[in-house]
Amino acid sequence: MSEQIRGMNERIQGLRKQSVDTLPEISIERAELVTEVYRQYEGTVSVPLLRALTFQHLLDNKTICINDGELIVGERGPGPQSTPTYPELCCHTIEDLQMINDRSKISFLVSDQAKKVQQEKIIPYWQGKSIRDQIFNLMSREWLDCYYAGIFTEFMEQRAPGHTVAGDKIYKQGMLEIKDEIERTLGGIDLARDPGAGAKQEQLQAMSVCAEAIIRFARRHAEKAREMAALTRFPQRKEELLQIAAICTRVPALAPRDFWEALQCYWFVHLGVITELNTWDSFCPGRLDQHLYPFYKKGIEDGSLTKEKARELLQCFWIKFNNQPAPPKVGVTLKESGTYTDFCNINIGGVTPDGSDGVNEVSYLLLEVIDEMRLLQPSSNVQVSRISPDLFIRQASAVIRKGWGQPSVFNADAVVQELLNQGKSLTDARCGGTSGCVETGAFGKESYILTGYFNLPKVLEITLNRGVDPQTGKQLGPVTKDPRECLNFSELMEAFHQQLSYFIDIKIAGNEIIEKIYADQMPAPFLSIIIDDCLKRGKDYNAGGARYNTNYIQGVGIGSITDSLAAIKYHLYDWRHFIWDQFLAALAEDFVNDEKMRSMLINKTPRYGNDDDYADDLMREVFNFFYRAVDGRKTARGGTYRINMLPTTCHVYFGSVTGALPDGRKAGLPLSEGISPVQGADRKGPTAVIKSASKMNQLITGGTLLNQKFAPQLLEGEKGLSSLSHLIRSYFQLNGHHIQFNVIDRSTLIDAQRNPEQYGHLIVRVAGYSDYFNNLNEQLQNEIIGRTEHAGF
Amino acid sequence: MLFNIQRYSLHDGPGIRTTVFLKGCPLKCWWCHNPEGISFKQELIVHHKKCIGCGSCAQVCAYNAISLGRSINSVDRKRCVLCLKCAEECPAAAIEPAGARMTAEQVFHEAAKDKVFFDQSGGGVTISGGEPLFQPEFLYTLILNLKKAGISVAVDTAGYARWSDLALVSPLTDLFLFDLKLMDGRLSRKYTGRSNKLVLENLNKLARAHGNIQIRIPLIPGINDDQDNLESIGRHVRDLGLKQASIHPYHHTGVAKYEKIGCSYKLPQIEAPVPEAINRAKDCLEQYGLTIILSEGD
Numbered sequence A: 001m002s003e004q005i006r007g008m009n010e011r012i013q014g015l016r017k018q019s020v021d022t023l024p025e026i027s028i029e030r031a032e033l034v035t036e037v038y039r040q041y042e043g044t045v046s047v048p049l050l051r052a053l054t055f056q057h058l059l060d061n062k063t064i065c066i067n068d069g070e071l072i073v074g075e076r077g078p079g080p081q082s083t084p085t086y087p088e089l090c091c092h093t094i095e096d097l098q099m100i101n102d103r104s105k106i107s108f109l110v111s112d113q114a115k116k117v118q119q120e121k122i123i124p125y126w127q128g129k130s131i132r133d134q135i136f137n138l139m140s141r142e143w144l145d146c147y148y149a150g151i152f153t154e155f156m157e158q159r160a161p162g163h164t165v166a167g168d169k170i171y172k173q174g175m176l177e178i179k180d181e182i183e184r185t186l187g188g189i190d191l192a193r194d195p196g197a198g199a200k201q202e203q204l205q206a207m208s209v210c211a212e213a214i215i216r217f218a219r220r221h222a223e224k225a226r227e228m229a230a231l232t233r234f235p236q237r238k239e240e241l242l243q244i245a246a247i248c249t250r251v252p253a254l255a256p257r258d259f260w261e262a263l264q265c266y267w268f269v270h271l272g273v274i275t276e277l278n279t280w281d282s283f284c285p286g287r288l289d290q291h292l293y294p295f296y297k298k299g300i301e302d303g304s305l306t307k308e309k310a311r312e313l314l315q316c317f318w319i320k321f322n323n324q325p326a327p328p329k330v331g332v333t334l335k336e337s338g339t340y341t342d343f344c345n346i347n348i349g350g351v352t353p354d355g356s357d358g359v360n361e362v363s364y365l366l367l368e369v370i371d372e373m374r375l376l377q378p379s380s381n382v383q384v385s386r387i388s389p390d391l392f393i394r395q396a397s398a399v400i401r402k403g404w405g406q407p408s409v410f411n412a413d414a415v416v417q418e419l420l421n422q423g424k425s426l427t428d429a430r431c432g433g434t435s436g437c438v439e440t441g442a443f444g445k446e447s448y449i450l451t452g453y454f455n456l457p458k459v460l461e462i463t464l465n466r467g468v469d470p471q472t473g474k475q476l477g478p479v480t481k482d483p484r485e486c487l488n489f490s491e492l493m494e495a496f497h498q499q500l501s502y503f504i505d506i507k508i509a510g511n512e513i514i515e516k517i518y519a520d521q522m523p524a525p526f527l528s529i530i531i532d533d534c535l536k537r538g539k540d541y542n543a544g545g546a547r548y549n550t551n552y553i554q555g556v557g558i559g560s561i562t563d564s565l566a567a568i569k570y571h572l573y574d575w576r577h578f579i580w581d582q583f584l585a586a587l588a589e590d591f592v593n594d595e596k597m598r599s600m601l602i603n604k605t606p607r608y609g610n611d612d613d614y615a616d617d618l619m620r621e622v623f624n625f626f627y628r629a630v631d632g633r634k635t636a637r638g639g640t641y642r643i644n645m646l647p648t649t650c651h652v653y654f655g656s657v658t659g660a661l662p663d664g665r666k667a668g669l670p671l672s673e674g675i676s677p678v679q680g681a682d683r684k685g686p687t688a689v690i691k692s693a694s695k696m697n698q699l700i701t702g703g704t705l706l707n708q709k710f711a712p713q714l715l716e717g718e719k720g721l722s723s724l725s726h727l728i729r730s731y732f733q734l735n736g737h738h739i740q741f742n743v744i745d746r747s748t749l750i751d752a753q754r755n756p757e758q759y760g761h762l763i764v765r766v767a768g769y770s771d772y773f774n775n776l777n778e779q780l781q782n783e784i785i786g787r788t789e790h791a792g793f
Numbered sequence B: 001m002l003f004n005i006q007r008y009s010l011h012d013g014p015g016i017r018t019t020v021f022l023k024g025c026p027l028k029c030w031w032c033h034n035p036e037g038i039s040f041k042q043e044l045i046v047h048h049k050k051c052i053g054c055g056s057c058a059q060v061c062a063y064n065a066i067s068l069g070r071s072i073n074s075v076d077r078k079r080c081v082l083c084l085k086c087a088e089e090c091p092a093a094a095i096e097p098a099g100a101r102m103t104a105e106q107v108f109h110e111a112a113k114d115k116v117f118f119d120q121s122g123g124g125v126t127i128s129g130g131e132p133l134f135q136p137e138f139l140y141t142l143i144l145n146l147k148k149a150g151i152s153v154a155v156d157t158a159g160y161a162r163w164s165d166l167a168l169v170s171p172l173t174d175l176f177l178f179d180l181k182l183m184d185g186r187l188s189r190k191y192t193g194r195s196n197k198l199v200l201e202n203l204n205k206l207a208r209a210h211g212n213i214q215i216r217i218p219l220i221p222g223i224n225d226d227q228d229n230l231e232s233i234g235r236h237v238r239d240l241g242l243k244q245a246s247i248h249p250y251h252h253t254g255v256a257k258y259e260k261i262g263c264s265y266k267l268p269q270i271e272a273p274v275p276e277a278i279n280r281a282k283d284c285l286e287q288y289g290l291t292i293i294l295s296e297g298d
Helices: A010-021 A029-041 A047-061 A094-102 A112-126 A131-138 A141-149 A175-187 A197-231 A235-250 A259-276 A288-302 A307-322 A331-336 A361-373 A390-400 A412-421 A426-430 A456-464 A489-521 A525-530 A558-574 A580-588 A595-603 A613-630 A650-656 A686-693 A717-733 A746-754 A778-786 B056-060 B085-089 B104-121 B136-148 B163-172 B185-192 B197-209 B227-239 B255-260 B275-286
Strands: A025-027 A082-084 A345-349 A379-384 A408-411 A433-435 A439-441 A446-455 A548-556 A640-644 A707-710 A738-743 A763-765 A770-772 B002-009 B017-022 B043-046 B066-068 B073-075 B095-098 B124-128 B153-157 B175-179 B213-219 B244-249 B291-294
Touching (some): A010 A307, A029 A047, A029 A112, A047 A197, A094 A112, A131 A489, A141 A489, A175 A197, A197 A235, A235 A259, A259 A307, A288 A345, A307 A361, A331 A650, A345 A361, A345 A390, A345 A433, A379 A412, A408 A717, A412 A426, A446 A489, A489 A548, A489 A558, A558 A580, A558 A595, A580 A595, A686 A717, A686 B104, A717 A738, A717 B104, A738 A763, B017 B104, B043 B073, B056 B085, B104 B124, B136 B153, B136 B163
Parallel strands (some): A025 A082, A345 A379, A707 A738, B175 B213
Antiparallel strands (some): A408 A738
């Protein structure tokens, strides 16, 4: 199958081509509509109602688009790849828009008209008022200093909390039924005795407006389909459009009855969530195979569906995700997440709510669709349990070894244990899975918010400089013990621990303020309908209405800091190869006069990723520091702090603000990625990497990310395929959370970097997602090239 | 004495394996791709590409065996007494010892690290060389330890060893990978340095004593890929009642190692066999009722 033409038939090929070839552009429509509502209602209605009226106004007035030949309808913007902005969260300046248009990677076309509207209508209303502006005004001096020094990032500074996934509710309950439930809940509020009654009423009324709005939105599509049916010359298309009209009249007002209705129903909900706010990780159908299976089975049994028809509908569905790039990011947020991918990550396999094998016919069909479509979005993963059939893993491995980075592989049993460890019920845990890159969540019932990346190696750099950041020259941390005066390694670790705790406290103090801003000013009444138990509690998703509420801080650079600590322990304390003065001077000068020292640090140090306890024990120690500094703390909305270990593209950004490290890494270069070893440090093959990574107590996290790079020939043939499955099973037996593979030759990547025009379709695994190689900036391309490639032995 | 412990080894028996390479071999096959496994002594490996030209090695060498060129060290192997000071000192690991003395206990500890992968994949530990049977006590102890830990063991041998040593490890060994190269005694002496008489005798005895032997045939163009040789291998193996053989096409990856250990490569420039030649060899051997595995690399 050629890379340009993929898809099972002409319809899909055409839609896919449109999706892939259309350049992303900014649509100013949403910004205009939102501003209209706010101008009219702000201050006159409750905040939840204001948000609901905004939602309603958007869905009542936005351009309706039905693309030629498509079977699943609805776009977030006026057309494919046309992407709205969210001025209530982030009000772009004209310079921002110009830069978004001009930048060489992850750009969006910005028309003069859009800039004009932004200048004349949007900026005057939102400047200084957007969440982004408020956050930067409210943060403490310390927070801002740390933020700009690159000690941590902040997820909510231009995107809303989301980080959640649909459960099965929407397939069982139509919006009309939900409206009835809202009415009943409203009726049950004890106005005399419940001090929160007023707030609950406001919230529930807002939810009701949203439920009505999404029904009307679907019916606008029905109307449009009928209009188009009247005009078309093609009888088959006419029939399809009339069927689309019938479906959009039914769902999501009423629960879906068949496969097609189920997909369309989800898609309207998806559009609702990502139109309401610019939520992180967009939104996601989660356990799609399990949700769809009853519809699939019924359709096949009663003859109303064929496997091929189901495949076609799924391929149409896939393209809808790819039509919605992540809205344009700027500043640090762009650096930490430099991709068009919006992280919808479909789960396949796993276990059922009663704990039995969840793999079904739709699971296999989805694997075929993923392989056939080869699109950046949606991301996909397989959930592998010890009870999953071998055939399932083999089929998934056969797709993985084609080398474009999907599906990724998760340990379904570890995911359940992680959720249980966080206090979820067994059933909720089994219905959970992973979303975004690798984040564990109780689907349909949890708000699990990533609050920001945390630069672990940077904290070491600051520790070695007694709280001073050598890059900015500022005293960012407390004045801890001079490393030259640390008589043994544990004294140095003590200083590191003090710095780490200090910076975590600053991060969390900032989070609390931001969480309150969202709870007070940016409720999400539509999302609150979808996620249990917001409705029952009459509480917004952003205010802690979900059954479970979790905040994450994501650790970055565990490989780099482990190797750095190992280098210090080994060379400065155990063997005394160097003395501190000499060592600190070399770091300060980025090793310019100490190539020999740098070489020793790289080549003659026990390093993480080689199944060597010397280094791996240090990894555990840092991991435990980080875990203890964060885990279990309470959040403003009644949630709990947890950690996970993933970077998206943040290891490149964090590397760019971090000076030379004791592991021999020169200043400015990327840090290690996920929980993978430092690029090139692992020298004993994939089993040693897996053993090292599994020494981290991953079950107490909410997700970790391990990437491995294989030369294609290592996975060739029957033996290659079965060995890949065995590696996965073994890692999971050791309680590993996630593993993913790049299957590509180093030489191919180097060639692609030199001749980008010949590799327009080359997709690689970056961290918890895949991207076109050409979409990556040069540092990230180099980082991927630099990863150890396991070759034939 | 061993020269490598290779994890995630996929071509030395079933499943995911760790291969332990013992150092020293009585044969000197022209095509050997592990030349650092031939000598029974430690050697010095020089990776010229890794050298950063710091000169530490030359400074530390008490025998003036190292001269520093333009960022490339050259070692005078005649002067070198293998004190290994240079390898210790080299910050870039550009000079490394080939060969380390480890106890069977230490090797066991290292080789058993991937047990979870062995169990999952039906793999285990392969002990190769060099010629593992030339360190029989070590081999026996190592196998015994591995077997006690429930790990499956394969021994990869060229068969040139004392029968008593082979007989000692045979009952503990799950699988023998037995190399057969040349059936003609004269050619065998020319290309491997030894007659094949002992090898064939041992194979005959082993075939009676052990139920799981896989014959390994390196396919070296112009040396052992002729019809005559392959047919006589096929015939011989069939007559012993063995069912399986694998073909290992010649590849160039070992050539660079010769220079690194300061040896010259005897084999004239030859090309790796083309797929047709490999298939021809496979067809030829299959005539004798053997199941043939094509190795993708080793």
